Amino acid sequence: MPNALHAIVIHKAGDLRIDEIPEPVPAPDEAVIDVVYGGICGSDLHYWQHGAAGESILRAPMVLGHEVVGVVRRAAPDGSGPAEGARVAVHPATPVKEYVRHPADRPNISGGGYLGSAARFPHRDGAFAHRVAMPTRMLRVLPDRIDLKDAALIEPASVAWHAVNRVGDVTGSSALVVGCGPIGLLAIAVLKARGARHITAVDLHDRPLAIAEQLGADTVLKQPDDADVVAIDADVVIESSGSHRGLDTAIRGTTRGGAVAMVGLLPSGPQPVQIALAIARELDLLGSFRFNDEIDEVIVALADDTLRVSPVVSHIEPWRSAEKAFALAADPRVSSKVLLRFGSAR
Incomplete structure (x- = not known):
């Protein structure tokens, strides 16, 4: 059917399909969005490769994707939210309104839903x-000067912004970023935008380190040895590799009394890292999970050119080539952020 809608659906590990879906039927507070770009996230790759992303286990077919931007096709029936034709980014979280023990300013850890997440069952598609119905509270209108390709990085840039928030004010600080996948690269961009004095980037491959330099890294290290890592002596560290070796490097590269934001998603289970060293140096090891209202700060920083993200996009692939795009995104030697293109801006 030439006008049928399609979606990228994960059925089980290694089983990615393009499935036909019905037209979205919006609730009163939902707008219908023509999706233009969708960025492939590490969690999307985990579902594709392993059938799980950390503790979130796939139990049924699920539409992937939470890094999306597009154009409002139909405004919400109740009159809330952006008008038809507005270009929008999506905040993919649905916080739990009533939850216990967590401060009101941390809804990201409330246990709520997230687009394209198997954390709960039934899963949240x-x-x-091509088209989706989204609650208007999730939508952020984009200033005209932000290109939609850059806007497709707003969600992961918000994850990076939140990670930097976790380690505190970085003005004048020395910083280390371990793992230069898309989140690590965006963390470098955020650290630069927020006044870090010196940024060191560590990765296993040449290509991401070259992009790290474009984004403002002052020093890049490929597979550094123990002496190199200890000599970094960074005030703040963003661990974005999602591996126990990367976390170990982060701990060893942090100065006494420093802080490590752990944003990389490690596999479930025990991890062999230098916790004794973290204790002796009195390091702050801080979990960093998704984001809250940082998305609004990211949009402002993109609009005023404080934050530069365009070098992070390496490939744009048509939605029909989803499996090729996922394979590209899974190989850090040849790609960084891979975007799927579903449509065009009006």
Whole structure:
């Protein structure tokens, strides 16, 4: 059917399909969005490769995708939210309104839903589709000067912004970023925008380190030895590799009394890292999970050119080439952020 809608659906590990879906039927507070770009996230790759992303286990087919931007096709029936034709980014979280023990300013850890997440069952479908209905509270209108390709990085840049928030004010600080995948690269961009004095980037491959330099890294290290790592002596560290070796490097590269934001998603289970060293140096090891209202700060920083993200995009692939795009995104030697293109801006 030439006018049928399609979505990128994960059925089980290694089983990624393009499935036909019905037209979205919006609730009164939902707008219908024509999706233009969707960025492939590390969690999307985990579902594809392993059938799980950390503790979130795939139990049924699920539409992937939470890094999406597009154009409002139909405004919400109740009159809330952006008007038809507005270009929008999506905040993919649905916080739990009533939850216990967590401060009101941390809804990201409330246990709520997230687009394209198997954390709960039934799973919450994502937005890798031609058209989706989205609650207007999730939508952020984009200033005209932000290109939609850059806007497709707003969600992961917000994750990086939140990670930097976790380690505190970085003005004048020395910083280390371990792992230069898309989140690590965006963390470098955020650290630069927020006044870090010196940024060191560590990765296993040449290509991401070259991009790290474009984004403002002052020193890049490929597979550094123990002496190199200890000599870094960074005030703040963003661990974005999602591996126990990367976390070990982060701990050893942090100065006494420093802080490590752990944003990389490690596999479930025990991890062999230098916890004794973290204790002796009195390091702050801080979990960093998704984000809250940082998305609004990211949009402002993109609009005023404080934050530069365009070098992070390496490939744009048509939605029909989803499996090729996922394979590209899974190989850090040849790619960084891979975007799927579903449509065009009006």
